[in-house]
Amino acid sequence: MTKTIEVRNPRTGKFDYVIIPPPPRLLAQQCNRARRAQSRWQELGVEGRITTLQQWKQAILSRREQLTEALVNDTGRLSITVLEIDSFLASIDRWCGLAPELLQTSAKNTSIPFIALQQSLVPYPLVGVISPWNFPLTLSMIDTIPALLAGCAVVVKPSEIAPRFVAPLLMALNTVPELRDVLIFVEGGGETGANLINYVDFVCFTGSVATGREVAETAARRFIPAYLELGGKDPAIVLESANLELATSAILWGAVVNTGQSCLSIERIYVAESKFEEFYHQLIAKAHRLQLAYPLVEDGAIGPIIAEKQAGIINDHILDAVEKGAVIHCGGKVEELGGGWWCRPTVMTNVNHSMKVMTEETFGPIMPVMPFPDVEEAVYLANDTIYGLSAAVFAGSEDEALKVARQLNAGAISINDAALTAMMHEGEKNAFNFSGLGGSRVGAAGLKRFLRKQAFLIKTNSTSDPWWFDKGD
Numbered sequence: 001m002t003k004t005i006e007v008r009n010p011r012t013g014k015f016d017y018v019i020i021p022p023p024p025r026l027l028a029q030q031c032n033r034a035r036r037a038q039s040r041w042q043e044l045g046v047e048g049r050i051t052t053l054q055q056w057k058q059a060i061l062s063r064r065e066q067l068t069e070a071l072v073n074d075t076g077r078l079s080i081t082v083l084e085i086d087s088f089l090a091s092i093d094r095w096c097g098l099a100p101e102l103l104q105t106s107a108k109n110t111s112i113p114f115i116a117l118q119q120s121l122v123p124y125p126l127v128g129v130i131s132p133w134n135f136p137l138t139l140s141m142i143d144t145i146p147a148l149l150a151g152c153a154v155v156v157k158p159s160e161i162a163p164r165f166v167a168p169l170l171m172a173l174n175t176v177p178e179l180r181d182v183l184i185f186v187e188g189g190g191e192t193g194a195n196l197i198n199y200v201d202f203v204c205f206t207g208s209v210a211t212g213r214e215v216a217e218t219a220a221r222r223f224i225p226a227y228l229e230l231g232g233k234d235p236a237i238v239l240e241s242a243n244l245e246l247a248t249s250a251i252l253w254g255a256v257v258n259t260g261q262s263c264l265s266i267e268r269i270y271v272a273e274s275k276f277e278e279f280y281h282q283l284i285a286k287a288h289r290l291q292l293a294y295p296l297v298e299d300g301a302i303g304p305i306i307a308e309k310q311a312g313i314i315n316d317h318i319l320d321a322v323e324k325g326a327v328i329h330c331g332g333k334v335e336e337l338g339g340g341w342w343c344r345p346t347v348m349t350n351v352n353h354s355m356k357v358m359t360e361e362t363f364g365p366i367m368p369v370m371p372f373p374d375v376e377e378a379v380y381l382a383n384d385t386i387y388g389l390s391a392a393v394f395a396g397s398e399d400e401a402l403k404v405a406r407q408l409n410a411g412a413i414s415i416n417d418a419a420l421t422a423m424m425h426e427g428e429k430n431a432f433n434f435s436g437l438g439g440s441r442v443g444a445a446g447l448k449r450f451l452r453k454q455a456f457l458i459k460t461n462s463t464s465d466p467w468w469f470d471k472g473d
Contacts, residue, residue, distance in 0.1 A: 005160050005189055010076035010304045011297070013339030017073070019163050021188030024195050030184050031126060031155055031199035037181035038125045038153035044178065046103045049149055050096045052178045057092045059172035067137075067168040074136050074162035076340060077293055077303025080258050084137050091145055091425070095447065099149040102447050114463070118456040123151035124225075127450060128200035130193045130215070132207045133159035133306055134261040134363075142441060143204040143227070144183070150450035153182035157196050160189040161307050194218065202450065203227070204441075206263075209386075209434050216437055227438035227449065229431060231361040232263045232389030235382040236418060237404060238279060239375070240272035241396030246416065248282040251367070254392065254418025256290065256345045259303050260365035261310070263435075264390050264412075264419050268358050269369045270378045276371040280349055283367060284329045287345035294337050302365065304340040311341035314364035317357040318346065321368065326351050331365070353384060361387070379407045388432025392418040409433060 007017035022030065041049065060067065064085065071081040107118045127147045131140035136158055144154045158166060166185045173180050186192060190211070197203050197218045204227045205215045212230040219226035236254070238247050254266040271279045291300030305311045315334040322328065331346030343364050351358055351368040358368055372378040382391060391410040395401035398415060405413040411429040414420040421429070421442070428443030430436070439449045459465075 005187075007160065007163060008308060009073060009340075010306045011294075011338065011340045013308075013336075013341075017164055019160060019187040021192045022186055027186060027192065027195055028199055030186060031196070034153040034155055034182055034184050035126045038123075038151070041148075041153060041178070041182045042123060042151040046099050046149065046151075048178075049151065050099060052176060053092055053096060053145070053148065056172060056176045056179050057089060059175045060089070060169065063168045063172050066171070067165060070164040070168055071137060072297060074133075074164045075303060075306050076297070077258065078297045079301060080135075080303070084135055088137050088141050091141065094425070095145050095149050098444070099146075099447065102444055103150070103451075110457075114459060114461045114465075116458040116460050118458065120454040120456065121150075121451040122454050123147075123451055124202040125153060126200045126202070127152045127154045128196045128203045129154060129156045130196065130203065130205045130207070131156065131158050133161035134258065134263075136162040136165050139206045142206075143446075146447035147202075147204075147450045148179075148183065150447055152202070152450050153184075155184045155186060155196060155200060157186050157188060157193045160187065163187050197222065197224075200224065205229075212437070225438065225449075227436075227441065229263065229389075229436045229441065230434060231387055232265070232435050233267050233359065233361055233385050233387045234264060234390050234392070234410070234419075235385075235408075236266045236269045236392040237372075237378045237382055237394065237408075238269065238271040238275065239378075239393070239395040239400065239404065240274050241400060242272075242275070242394035243396070243416075244275060244279055244282055247394040248279060248286055250394070250414075250416070250418040251392070252283060252286050252290075252345070254414075255367045256287070256302065256365040257419070257422070259305060259343065261306060261363055262419070262422065263361075264421055265363070266392060266418050267362055267366070267368075269367060270372045270381050271369060272378075273371045273373055276369070280329070280347060280369045283369065284347045287330050287347055287367070290345050292337070292342055292344065294340075294342065302342070302344065304342050305334070305364065308341065310363055311343075314343055314362055314366065317355075317360065317362045317364075317366065318348075321348060321351060321355045321357045324352075324355050326355065326357070326368070353381070359385065375404060379404060383407075383409050386434045389435035390414070390419070390421055390429075411435070 006015040212228040293300045327350045329347045331344035390412040392414040393401040393405045412421045425442040428440035
């Protein structure tokens with residue numbers, strides 16, 4: 001018998017929501033249903049799929065209030081919830097605008113005069129999306145929307161830590177029969193996600209390196225593609241010529257937005273020695289201004305720590321740093337308020353790479369600041385990591401910043417800004433090192449990866465090919 005999973009409210013600490021994972025047999029049936037419907041979805045053509053997705057968008061808009069309430073209950077924060085919903089709705093429009101051109105097929109002559117070539121794009125029938133809890137809506141849909149437009153059916157398994165947002169999406173989905181048959185949501189924990197990989201043709205996973213490795217190994221045994229976006233320990237480098245007013249504001253946002261619960265958060269900061277003291281004093285002053293979203297969700301920008309397990313990791317990283325000599329200037333502790341776990345923006349100095357806070361993913365609003373004597377040392381420190389998701393470089397000129405940025409082992413590097421990949425989805429990028437596997441989920445490749453290329457090589461005359469055997473052979 002399948003065990004229910006109780007879901008904790010991050011603001012109150014109470015377990016006030018329950019999900020029931022599907023047993024493997026039911027999961028298989030759901031996947032088979034979506035697979036059978038996929039051919040009809042593909043036959044709709046790109047314009048038909050665009051029309052259908054736009055119908056779903058309108059149905060979601062009519063339930064926006066319920067979606068907002070559900071996401072607030074999932075995450076405990078409001079301002080980022082509003083931004084998340086706006087970004088999701090905009091992503092539907094963006095992909096609908098790009099899809100017609102990206103899905104064009106072609107016919108052309110070849111280097112052999114009597115052989116013509118037609119190219120076709122064939123979608124993977126069934127895509128599995130396994131998404132995390134930190135941006136529940138965004139990260140469940142970032143792969144789903146382009147996959148649907150490509151002509152795939154999609155099964156989404158959201159995190160069991162933040163699953164409430166699914167209910168309003170399903171209410172909207174039930175009003176759009178053509179989409180309801182090819183977009184399935186399944187609730188459950190890690191076991192459900194692991195089982196899902198056995199039934200799909202393509203898997204997208206966002207989460208930890210440890211789980212991502214298991215996903216990749218299972219996918220490899222099944223000979224299906226796995227696209228993984230995993231952890232990060234993103235560095236920011238602040239050169240001597242940088243505008244500190246700009247740098248501190250950008251880095252504060254990049255480190256603390258969503259309470260630092262983002263794989264693309266700035267998690268370590270390297271500052272030129274001559275600007276080090278001025279920089280961290282400015283950063284402290286700005287960090288002090290940010291308030292907790294407590295006791296009311298509207299009260300401030302800093303929401304609770306969503307996953308209880310993460311609160312323990314953040315606390316462990318802070319204690320480890322302090323024990324090894326770090327100096328805390330603001331914040332510096334995980335506290336319980338009203339049953340939820342909270343951490344104020346934390347600036348620390350006297351840090352080094354012997355500390356977890358400089359080498360392991362913290363996933364919290366922690367800003368360790370370290371001076372560097374020269375650019376070579378800054379690049380070395382920034383690259384001293386198993387990760388390579390993104391980074392940031394601040395300098396007085398674009399050319400100076402780019403010269404440093406090109407030496408960094410990371411897939412997306414913000415210049416004189418931070419965490420721009422949270423807002424920009426146009427530049428294709430790969431995750432370096434252990435931060436991921438597979439092609440870009442943004443830019444044109446974000447849709448094209450769901451398509452296999454098929455070539456039709458067409459003989460256009462009835463004469464013998466010059467490479468055929470002679471009749472006498």
